[in-house]
Amino acid sequence: MPRTASVEAMKHYIPGELLRERKARAPDDIHVEIHAHAPVQEPVVVPAVPEPMLVWIVSGEAVVEERPLGGDWLAVPVRHGDFYLTTSPAPVEMRWRSTGAAPFCVMHVYLGLPLLARVVKEHTGKELGAFALREVSGERDAVLAGLFQALHAALSGATPATPGFVQGMAQAITAHVVAHYECSTDGRPVVRGGMPAHRLRRVLDAMHAGLAEPFDLGRLAALAELSTFHFSRVFKQATGMSPSRYFVRLxxxxxxxxxxxxxxxxxxxxxxxxxxxxxxxxxxxxxxxxxxxxxxxxxxxxx
Missing domain, CATH: 1.10.10.60 (Homeodomain-like)
Incomplete structure (x- = not known):
């Protein structure tokens, strides 16, 4: 059963404190979140994403373990400046433990598919369906680090970053990723789809805020701007669980x-x-x- 849908490592997928967020205003925008995480985290399920998801370690160091659902754990030591890149079509489990005194903080960056499609066409001549990015776990890239640092500083400052600045950063990050992290698809189409990150975030916020209330599938589907049937399907693709089962998990x-x-x-x-x-x-x-x-x-x- 396919499990391709959206998003991000949102605050209700990966427990922690949401410090900053830049919501997507248009399909071209990046969706950015800055999180502070607990020093030790038990296994959590992280949904698959249609957008490329980049995670940059803002501060701290930790041993991060990940695996396919029911698979074997792979441990990767990470520290400030390392990053992850994933477009996995299936949910994964993650856990971690800090190995230093500094707070373990990360920045999640989701690149919009319309922007990705334009950049891929400009740089490679390919359509998005014939292009894929390789998975990255705990690597370093000086150019991306500089871009992430500038984006983080702009979002963390007293003056909000302008939409033009954020859009420019989205263009620069996407261009670098496309140029340096392409993975051969061997001619096979690349499957992408599901709810955009900001819609799934809206649904999860509502779920978490209403834990004491009865489960209401119709209300959640309306928040996602989907029919109840389509919402149930893409939600399960993203998380590996039906909406009602995921609500019980929360x-x-x-x-x-x-x-x-x-x-x-x-x-x-x-x-x-x-x-x-x-x-x-x-x-x-x-x-x-x-x-x-x-x-x-x-x-x-x-x-």
């Missing part, structure tokens, strides 16, 4: 966080993530983790 992620980081009762935590019945909450939690909420909390506290 609820259980939040329940585990509350059990670990707060003194809230199990009853109140169940209510906070949408379960009025303690037995129903315990059942869903057990299906997700293999143990009861109170037992899970006790095991975490004993560490």
């Amino acid at each position: 609820r259980m992620d939040e329940a585990r966080r509350l059990l670990s980081d707060t003194a809230m009762s199990v009853l109140d935590i169940g209510l906070a993530v949408g379960y009025a019945s303690p037995s129903h909450f315990a059942q869903v939690f057990r299906e997700s983790t293999g143990t009861a909420p109170s037992v899970w909390r006790g095991a975490r506290q004993a560490r």
Whole structure:
């Protein structure tokens, strides 16, 4: 089953604090997010993206591990200045642990497909469907580092970056990536598709904000500007899960966080993530983790 859809490593895919964001205003725009991450992260599923996704290590150092769903882990040590490039058609699992004292912060950059198509045509003469980029994990590129540093500084400053500056950076980054990171497709068409990053982000924000509310497929599809059928299909392609299953996963992620980081009762935590019945909450939690909420909390506290 294909699992090609959008986006980014958004804040609800990869837990952490969203420090800055530049939302895409037009199809040509890049979508940029700056995140501060926890020093240690348990495995999380990162959706596939239609846009090329670049991740630049802003600060800190860590051992980052990734694998296809159910595959073998590949560990890559990274530090400030390293970058990732992915256009993988399938979701992956990631986990990491910091190996230094500096905060582990990253910048996600998604390149719009219309812009990519124009640059590919100008630089290679190819149509986008016949062009592919190679995967990069923890490499260094002096030119990209300079561009990323300028973009990060512009987004982090007191004065907001102008749309013209951001668009110029998108053009420069895309041109460099196309020129230096092409991967042969052997004549095979390259499959791309799915929700744009900013639409999927809108859906995930709504999911996370409504964990205590009933699941509403129609509302989420409307936020994505899609029919419920098409929305369900592309969402599952992106994440490997149906919208309802992913919503339950978010609820259980939040329940585990509350059990670990707060003194809230199990009853109140169940209510906070949408379960009025303690037995129903315990059942869903057990299906997700293999143990009861109170037992899970006790095991975490004993560490």
